[in-house]
Amino acid sequence: MTDFAITVADIEAAATRTAGHLRRTPLLSSPFIDEIAGRRVLVKPECLQHTGSFKARGAWSAISALAPDVRAKGVIAFSSGNHAQGVAWAARSHGVPSVIIMPADAPALKIANTRAYGAEVVLYDREKEDRDQIGAEMAAARGLTLVKPFDEPMVIAGQGTTGLEIAEQAAEEGVETADVLVCCGGGGLTSGIALALSDRAPGLRVRPVEPEGFDDVARSLSAGAIQRNNRMGGSICDAIVTPQPGNLTFPILSSLCGPGLAVSDDEALSAVAEAFLRLKIVAEPGGAVALAAALTRQDQIEGDAVVVVVSGGNVDPAMFARALESRGK
Amino acid sequence: MTDFAITVADIEAAATRTAGHLRRTPLLSSPFIDEIAGRRVLVKPECLQHTGSFKARGAWSAISALAPDVRAKGVIAFSSGNHAQGVAWAARSHGVPSVIIMPADAPALKIANTRAYGAEVVLYDREKEDRDQIGAEMAAARGLTLVKPFDEPMVIAGQGTTGLEIAEQAAEEGVETADVLVCCGGGGLTSGIALALSDRAPGLRVRPVEPEGFDDVARSLSAGAIQRNNRMGGSICDAIVTPQPGNLTFPILSSLCGPGLAVSDDEALSAVAEAFLRLKIVAEPGGAVALAAALTRQDQIEGDAVVVVVSGGNVDPAMFARALESRGK
Numbered sequence: 096m097t098d099f100a101i102t103v104a105d106i107e108a109a110a111t112r113t114a115g116h117l118r119r120t121p122l123l124s125s126p127f128i129d130e131i132a133g134r135r136v137l138v139k140p141e142c143l144q145h146t147g148s149f150k151a152r153g154a155w156s157a158i159s160a161l162a163p164d165v166r167a168k169g170v171i172a173f174s175s176g177n178h179a180q181g182v183a184w185a186a187r188s189h190g191v192p193s194v195i196i197m198p199a200d201a202p203a204l205k206i207a208n209t210r211a212y213g214a215e216v217v218l219y220d221r222e223k224e225d226r227d228q229i230g231a232e233m234a235a236a237r238g239l240t241l242v243k244p245f246d247e248p249m250v251i252a253g254q255g256t257t258g259l260e261i262a263e264q265a266a267e268e269g270v271e272t273a274d275v276l277v278c279c280g281g282g283g284l285t286s287g288i289a290l291a292l293s294d295r296a297p298g299l300r301v302r303p304v305e306p307e308g309f310d311d312v313a314r315s316l317s318a319g320a321i322q323r324n325n326r327m328g329g330s331i332c333d334a335i336v337t338p339q340p341g342n343l344t345f346p347i348l349s350s351l352c353g354p355g356l357a358v359s360d361d362e363a364l365s366a367v368a369e370a371f372l373r374l375k376i377v378a379e380p381g382g383a384v385a386l387a388a389a390l391t392r393q394d395q396i397e398g399d400a401v402v403v404v405v406s407g408g409n410v411d412p413a414m415f416a417r418a419l420e421s422r423g424k
Numbered sequence: 425m426t427d428f429a430i431t432v433a434d435i436e437a438a439a440t441r442t443a444g445h446l447r448r449t450p451l452l453s454s455p456f457i458d459e460i461a462g463r464r465v466l467v468k469p470e471c472l473q474h475t476g477s478f479k480a481r482g483a484w485s486a487i488s489a490l491a492p493d494v495r496a497k498g499v500i501a502f503s504s505g506n507h508a509q510g511v512a513w514a515a516r517s518h519g520v521p522s523v524i525i526m527p528a529d530a531p532a533l534k535i536a537n538t539r540a541y542g543a544e545v546v547l548y549d550r551e552k553e554d555r556d557q558i559g560a561e562m563a564a565a566r567g568l569t570l571v572k573p574f575d576e577p578m579v580i581a582g583q584g585t586t587g588l589e590i591a592e593q594a595a596e597e598g599v600e601t602a603d604v605l606v607c608c609g610g611g612g613l614t615s616g617i618a619l620a621l622s623d624r625a626p627g628l629r630v631r632p633v634e635p636e637g638f639d640d641v642a643r644s645l646s647a648g649a650i651q652r653n654n655r656m657g658g659s660i661c662d663a664i665v666t667p668q669p670g671n672l673t674f675p676i677l678s679s680l681c682g683p684g685l686a687v688s689d690d691e692a693l694s695a696v697a698e699a700f701l702r703l704k705i706v707a708e709p710g711g712a713v714a715l716a717a718a719l720t721r722q723d724q725i726e727g728d729a730v731v732v733v734v735s736g737g738n739v740d741p742a743m744f745a746r747a748l749e750s751r752g753k
Contacts, residue, residue, distance in 0.1 A: 118450060118452075119450070120450070121447060121448070121449070121450060121472065123447075123472060126540065126541070127537075127540065130540075140704075142704040143450065143452060143703075143704055143705070147704050208456075211455065211456065211459075212455070368741070371706055371741070371744070372741070374472075375469075375471040375472055375476050375705060375706040375737035376472070376704060376705060376706065377700055377704040377705065377706065408704035412697070412700070412701070412748040412749075412751065415700070415748065416745045416748055416749075419741040419744065419745055420741075420745075422741065
């Protein structure tokens with residue numbers, strides 16, 4: 096087997112460190128969802144995780160893995176979204192400071208939330224300032240440790256704890272062979288789950304799901320080499336749009352995952368509405384693309400059952416209302 | 425101790441019968457909710473239960489307790505709401521027929537859902553027909569067993585399994601003394617939880633929460649005798665509006681619960697919005713009154729922590745959109 100950035104033992108160690116601090120999210124289902132999908136669908140709702148997304152897992156794992164004297168100086172992250180909240184929350188849980196570098200034009204609610212989780216938010220001007228330089232200077236001056244969003248071994252290990260839970264929960268449901276659809280940005284969650292399942296439930300095959308037009312991972316898997324997205328903006332699934340798969344995540348994805356899938360914005364919105372109506376959970380559009388694939392790509396999925404990870408639920412009321420209206424059409 | 429309709433042993437037996445068939449819902453929390461409430465809030469989201477409400481527990485418990493030859497003939501229930509779906513689902517899970525008597529003017533979606541869960545839905549005209557007579561004739565002709573919505577020992581025992589879980593989960597969170605706020609209609613869920621906690625976690629005190637103007641349970645507790653509501657219609661919290669507490673549930677409530685609380689429709693809608701934004705769960709207005717009380721009746725609640733049961737999430741998109749808009753005001 097190829098040498099990966101982490102091993103299953105790293106995921107197990109992350110599970111030990113995070114025990115009692117992260118939620119073991121349940122596995123949900125609905126006969127109505129099964130009927131649309133044409134097979135049994137088991138949904139892992141990471142929107143119910145602390146901070147409303149799986150990002151809390153990786154952040155807690157990474158911060159808990161730091162040497163105490165290093166950790167005490169604090170951490171820093173660049174993010175305007177779910178990773179920001181995950182890092183802020185995990186830092187506060189450890190009693191250490193966090194600095195989050197966010198664009199000044201980020202939504203006010205996200206800035207407020209990140210501050211409310213205890214972070215010092217530093218805003219920069221996307222047009223005129225270099226966020227990397229700002230971050231590097233602050234990190235050097237204060238001895239802060241950078242927590243990257245996905246291409247970071249202990250972050251991948253933390254996200255992989257989702258996979259350990261899926262392996263156990265799917266077995267409890269009698270599901271040993273299935274595709275496991277995972278909403279995929281840089282690939283931290285997807286690669287972590289794939290590694291965990293390769294060891295614990297080899298009959299469960301991970302498949303990344305992305306928004307159409309931003310399917311860098313699917314194209315990279317198909318080409319056998321890292322491909323970039325042509326653009327970064329314009330998708331309502333912004334939470335999972337990244338320039339390209341990570342240097343650490345791609346070898347894992349390439350070695351362990353099945354082909355990628357991609358869904359449209361409208362399909363993601365419909366999945367948000369079905370998750371509301373049938374599962375009683377709040378999914379953000381980017382967090383619903385895997386469910387959307389289960390509901391609309393029946394002929395591209397194998398097996399009598401499929402596992403779907405809903406990766407996050409940090410959606411504003413206006414977008415959610417739009418999803419509910421889309422179903423009425 | 426007074427002789428109640430059931431004992432804790434009945435709840436334990438229900439937990440054994442239902443194990444593997446019902447979901448153990450998690451305990452959720454959010455620092456944002458804690459801040460509004462002024463204390464730690466632990467939320468038990470029964471909206472994530474099968475069929476979208478706790479009613480699946482009582483229905484499964486009651487049907488599983490029937491003698492096999494009796495059960496095989498099928499069950500019957502009167503309901504246009506969550507109890508209908510719970511009974512239909514539990515009957516199908518047992519492979520037995522169910523008949524649900526619903527008013528012909530019930531929302532089309534609820535009728536469709538109940539049918540989709542496998543029930544034979546019999547519609548009656550509220551103005552011209554007597555539903556009890558229709559039900560009695562069908563039950564006699566086919567040998568169907570009536571599953572009452574709350575004043576039925578094995579239903580109360582099933583709802584009480586929620587209390588066994590709360591006792592364990594609160595202890596895991598280090599909470600041993602707290603008010604436990606429960607959305608209350610006829611009192612099946614509230615009395616079941618109260619009985620379970622009186623045995624397993626005596627520091628947790630149950631308090632029923634109702635919509636203002638439909639606070640028959642609070643007034644009954646205060647008066648020491650069963651009081652009726654003056655009217656049945658006009659609340660958006662329709663799921664928990666009943667004429668009066670049950671003959672079996674009231675003695676339990678009276679003996680074990682603290683004073684009742686009541687909240688307005690607007691407060692319930694705001695709680696639906698907070699549950700969306702901070703917990704990523706879908707609550708129906710009637711299922712959110714306990715959370716509303718935690719968020720608005722701080723001075724009527726005792727202790728550093730409070731446990732809140734969100735009892736259901738079967739809300740239509742238009743009402744949910746209204747809740748989201750209410751927060752924007």
